[in-house]
Amino acid sequence: MVRVLDEDGELVGDAEVPDLDDEELVEMYRQMKLARRFDERAVSLQRQGRIGTYPPLSGQEGAQVGSAMALGDDDWMVPSYREHAASLVHGLPLKETLRLWMGDENGARVPEDVNLFTVAVPIASQIPHATGLAWASKLKDEADRAFLCYFGDGATSEGDFHEGLNFAGVFDTPNVFFCNNNQWAISVPRERQTAAETLAQKAEAYGFEGVQVDGMDPLAVYKVTEEAVAKAKDPDDGELRPTMVEAVQYRFGAHTTADDPSVYREDAEVEKWKAKDPIPRLETFLQRTDRLDDEDVTAIEEDVEDRVADAIAAAEETPRPDPVEMFENAYAEMPQRLEEQLEWFQRIRADHGDEALLED
Amino acid sequence: MSENLTLVQAVRDGLRDEMAEDDDVLVMGEDVGKNGGVFRATEGLYDEFGEDRVIDTPLAEAGIVGTAIGMAAYGLKPVPEIQFSGFMYPAFDQIVSHMARLRTRSRGRYTCPMVLRAPMGGGIRAPEHHSESKEAFYVHEAGLKVAMPSTPYDAKGMLIASIRDPDPVIFLEPKKIYRAFREEVPDGPYEVELGEAAVRREGSDLSVFTWGAMTRPTLEAAENMDGDVDVEVVDLRSLSPLDEDTIVASFEKTGRAAIVHEAPRTAGVGAEITATLQEEALLHQEAPIERVTGFDVPFPLAALEDYYLPEPERIEDGIREAVEF
Numbered sequence: 052m053v054r055v056l057d058e059d060g061e062l063v064g065d066a067e068v069p070d071l072d073d074e075e076l077v078e079m080y081r082q083m084k085l086a087r088r089f090d091e092r093a094v095s096l097q098r099q100g101r102i103g104t105y106p107p108l109s110g111q112e113g114a115q116v117g118s119a120m121a122l123g124d125d126d127w128m129v130p131s132y133r134e135h136a137a138s139l140v141h142g143l144p145l146k147e148t149l150r151l152w153m154g155d156e157n158g159a160r161v162p163e164d165v166n167l168f169t170v171a172v173p174i175a176s177q178i179p180h181a182t183g184l185a186w187a188s189k190l191k192d193e194a195d196r197a198f199l200c201y202f203g204d205g206a207t208s209e210g211d212f213h214e215g216l217n218f219a220g221v222f223d224t225p226n227v228f229f230c231n232n233n234q235w236a237i238s239v240p241r242e243r244q245t246a247a248e249t250l251a252q253k254a255e256a257y258g259f260e261g262v263q264v265d266g267m268d269p270l271a272v273y274k275v276t277e278e279a280v281a282k283a284k285d286p287d288d289g290e291l292r293p294t295m296v297e298a299v300q301y302r303f304g305a306h307t308t309a310d311d312p313s314v315y316r317e318d319a320e321v322e323k324w325k326a327k328d329p330i331p332r333l334e335t336f337l338q339r340t341d342r343l344d345d346e347d348v349t350a351i352e353e354d355v356e357d358r359v360a361d362a363i364a365a366a367e368e369t370p371r372p373d374p375v376e377m378f379e380n381a382y383a384e385m386p387q388r389l390e391e392q393l394e395w396f397q398r399i400r401a402d403h404g405d406e407a408l409l410e411d
Numbered sequence: 412m413s414e415n416l417t418l419v420q421a422v423r424d425g426l427r428d429e430m431a432e433d434d435d436v437l438v439m440g441e442d443v444g445k446n447g448g449v450f451r452a453t454e455g456l457y458d459e460f461g462e463d464r465v466i467d468t469p470l471a472e473a474g475i476v477g478t479a480i481g482m483a484a485y486g487l488k489p490v491p492e493i494q495f496s497g498f499m500y501p502a503f504d505q506i507v508s509h510m511a512r513l514r515t516r517s518r519g520r521y522t523c524p525m526v527l528r529a530p531m532g533g534g535i536r537a538p539e540h541h542s543e544s545k546e547a548f549y550v551h552e553a554g555l556k557v558a559m560p561s562t563p564y565d566a567k568g569m570l571i572a573s574i575r576d577p578d579p580v581i582f583l584e585p586k587k588i589y590r591a592f593r594e595e596v597p598d599g600p601y602e603v604e605l606g607e608a609a610v611r612r613e614g615s616d617l618s619v620f621t622w623g624a625m626t627r628p629t630l631e632a633a634e635n636m637d638g639d640v641d642v643e644v645v646d647l648r649s650l651s652p653l654d655e656d657t658i659v660a661s662f663e664k665t666g667r668a669a670i671v672h673e674a675p676r677t678a679g680v681g682a683e684i685t686a687t688l689q690e691e692a693l694l695h696q697e698a699p700i701e702r703v704t705g706f707d708v709p710f711p712l713a714a715l716e717d718y719y720l721p722e723p724e725r726i727e728d729g730i731r732e733a734v735e736f
Binding site: 156157159160161163168169170171173176178179180181182183184185186187188190191210211214215217218221376380381382383384386387388 | 437463468469471473474476477478479480481482483484485486487489501504505508509513514515516517518519520521522553554556576577578606651652653655656
């Protein structure tokens, strides 16, 4: 397993710090702090009934931010439904993530200049899409773009995972498959997903490299992802472009806010993994190497608090989308039947008013 | 110029003409390359366009459809083939959860302009899972269009229209009539617009609504009854969107209707047409609307398939029921 920082924030053995300048290293820390605070507030908003079901990410900050920072703007990111931090790093504003989980599909509308695919909920189903996107790029002779796709450990049991990776190997597409192995697919442990020793070794069956990395070590994740991205664009002779990265980590909280993990896992296990928390780990390293001091930490915490508060305010101030959008986005041109349904719906709205149609 | 082609040759002709017209169009699937497809629908395309545009894929339906979705979102126009429509189910999640919904879910940032082709239907003495007619599954799914030609001319024109359509299209090819007859098909690309039914035979006593391979036995039944009952035959061609105007206009003229489809009866497209006529033309109705359909059983193997599929005799019975009410 690739590691750069140990749990105390010390460099492991003769590991080298990846090629990031001081500012970028502090930025990595800032993004992780932002993700953590965002996550805490989102869970709290769900408890207050201000957003719907929400999938928390705490514990994954190192894996998400570390990998996302290894992408260039031209590279593509294909998320599952938990990559709020990675999507933020790649250009999706936090406000949009909140809107999506508040039930507004416009939150999944990625800005035109951001190479981020839309959130996918059915497990592993986005993996063949990522292969297809990368394949299309290769067929268009672009050769300078990598396509990073996220999924969890449970996804590796799905047929779509195998088919997506198999196509990627056969057609040698510029993909990085990034498994956030957080140990649990809701209540089913990693050991119930596969008898294989590692998830990374599955890549071997498809003819390309699999790498296991400490997913709670953002520097190791960055290093591994950066290498995979570089290889996707420019492989050595005889080397296939795709890589599967297994980032070994832990989901600190529930699968979603509708889930109660105390039913299926022990507190001691959670505590064991919390000792590996990526955030204090990077903070200690940055402090020890004089890239960060207490004052900076306080300033970052204040900044993060403001940014999350601003995102929440902006999301909550966004008006409910016009229901006409339901009808407008199903087809490029509205079919006659749908037009008739829309007319009927508008009549109902006019007759009764929106207030009457909406549940309190 | 035109050529006398079978339906499957017209499919190939449409693919070839549109691939020549638009470099972004590509064909993918199992055996579509060197082998030219198990029904020869892609014969010769591999030699003409090469392995990057006529792609033999691994045997994996979800992989074929799932990667095609990614390609379509990235600006190509993939036309994946599933070898038999009975094998579309491993890809069903990709079709209904993603192919159909990408535009909606991304609020238009990403779209999925692809055409998923599959030979469908019974009548060729095939093994299990090679004869299904489950068009209703796809008609039920918002975001998809569903087309099923019944003639070579339509097959080519509708396929080209489907490839040019900005939305995903399920293009079902009735394999019983892949080689049943020939028709003059123009050279070069042309479109037969989706969403328009064709009145194949004018009549005044009763309207029969049908599509795909059932169009021919329906026309045969109509001929058999000529002089006795004057039957109008409407070939729907496009099942989603459905050409309500033509359906309703025909029914308003005749006041009686039979619907013929080989798919199972319950919740089939026939039920939708019946409901539409009830809503739109009740006061024109002279008799209950008859449905002549397959049965609510899994498609039988060869020994019994003739009993399952509507034949002219059964269609005539249905017409008679509606006329003699």
